Amino acid sequence: MQNDSERTGKYIEVSLAVPKSIDEIVCNYIIENLASGLILEDEEGSDLIGIKFYLPDNIPPGFQKELYQYINSIESDFEFSENSIRLKDVPDIEWVQFFRDSIQPIFLDDVVIRPPWVSIPNKDYIDLIIEPKMAFGTGRHESTRLCIRAIQKHLKEGDSFFDLGCGNGILSVLAAKKKATRVKGADIDPIAIDNAWETIVINNVAEKIEYETGSVEIAEKEKPYDFFVANIIKETILELYDRIDNCTKPGGIIVLSGLLAKDEGPIVSKLKKCGRDSYEIINEGGWIAFTVFK
Ligand SMILES: C[S@@+](CC[C@H](N)C(=O)[O-])C[C@H]1O[C@@H](n2cnc3c(N)ncnc32)[C@H](O)[C@@H]1O
Known part of the structure; x- marks a missing residue:
């Protein structure tokens, strides 16, 4: 060397x-x-x-x-x-x-994630423009992809949406492009928040999304939301779940990601304690995500 x-x-x-x-x-x-x-x-x-x-x-x-x-x-x-x-x-x-x-575009059903300099001729895709310098939220990681799948499947036009641990903002931008209303995100990392503000500008959704540095207390200010996504890690999800649940409307949806297959048991126990027995689990490459129906 x-x-x-x-x-x-x-x-x-x-x-x-x-x-x-x-x-x-x-x-x-x-x-x-x-x-x-x-x-x-x-x-x-x-x-x-x-x-x-x-x-x-x-x-x-x-x-x-x-x-x-x-x-x-x-x-x-x-x-x-x-x-x-x-x-x-x-x-x-x-x-x-x-x-x-x-850097190649990533296609996930009707979503494409691409850097600004790659153009996609097919206008039918939901186009997410992501600067590759913004590391978490590139769309390559399974935990992000599982959230994207859950949003593609369950988010309804007009839903209010909260993105906890928003990283570069990829999930909230998708929600805004799927016509969610009152879209908000938070991350404890101020660099992630700076990145998220940049992402919404290049995606032309700046007037539809707000971000703040912080955690679930940001969601608590204007709760409840129809759709709540938290792609973090098991320990944080377990610690914050009661408050996340409380920030979500009855009939709403909570997506929990950033979890490995071995985390399924502790998350199921937590959901049971909170009286949540209606959920689905999706997986990719050893990672899992829960979609909880409140
Ligand atoms: C796995 S990344 C998810 C990024 C993006 N949402 C995605 O799906 O690709 C997790 C993010 O959660 C943030 N985070 C970690 N603990 C947090 C907490 N307690 N509250 C809010 N954000 C947190 C990290 O700074 C990081 O940006």
């Missing part, structure tokens, strides 16, 4: 491979700390996903160590070493074009 001081090109290409279960977290870290864009190489049948990004050659040394320590700090059985991060000089900034060319 090349050492930091041996690099000579204007840019360096950094590549690594991580398990698919942690790729969004690692991508988030890279985007927040190192590069504003990255390329994912998803090989069918493999549990690993390749991540590639480009840095100017004058980046301070030591980023590899911090990246490798961060990956090892994530709860995972994966053993990652500093040598797992490969560096290569690239002579010029042709990678910008390479990066743009590598």
